[in-house]
Amino acid sequence: MTTDSPAPRAPYDPDNIFARILRGEIPAHRVYEDEATLAFMDVMPQGEGHTLVIPKAPARGLLDADPASLAALMASVQRVARAVKAAFAADGLTIFQYNEPAGGQTVFHLHVHIVPRRDGVPLKRHEGGMADPALLAQHAARIRAALEAGEG
Template sequence: MSQPSNNTQAAYDDNNLFAKMLNGDIPCHKVYEDDKTLAFMDIMPQAEGHVLVIPKQKAIDLGDLEPEYAAAVLMTSKKVMLAQRQVFAREGIIQMQLNGAQAGQTVFHYHVHLIPTNIHELGRHAATEADHAKLAATAKQLAVVINV
């Protein structure tokens, strides 16, 4: 089936922040990694413990994702969410995924947000950079729980 002619989505940018993390060009506070995914702390969190899960596939949004990578992102998200519940002693985890600039996507590499907070307490997206020492400590706590 051919693509609609009004498709306005740009081509994947190999210089986006998440591609640079996957290439090892910039650091991240890693929570979990396997052959298809990477989970790390959001440096501009909407709440304490905000984690992003990305595929190791060049994909801008859900429509670009190959099924095996979509499944891997879901399984990694599940591991992270279970760890967040334990570390933060809470049931509620906001699971959010934004497709395209009009929906609020700011890094154009597919990613899932896992945010241990109440929807009514959710902070503004990409508003304030977090303390990196605290992010590193939280990443370590979550990683320990995932790897038990």
């Protein structure tokens, strides 16, 4: 008798794009950073102000994360989400996180998406193309201003 077991997950890749952003090898429109996390604009936004928050500690996904790192990540997600909502005068927020290819994950460094939402406006497709860097810079500045104003 044989048992089917799931294929083992690949290990964390220290050369993934988010690890490279953390090391400063790839530019990003940063909006918030502390000792444990970094938040920056998604270059393929699903809506105006789409922001990503990642832990600095290596973790492929939610199930791999150290609990202390995960707690710091969620505190930053909450802080940044408040600022994003204020900066874009959003009616609400969509916050999501994917794990493994079957779950929709395409970058294998734990990350949380924050997308400000307006009533009746659907999300754009994530693979809809890269946003204009100047627009991303403006959006990042709006979020940083909201954080500085205590909105986060």
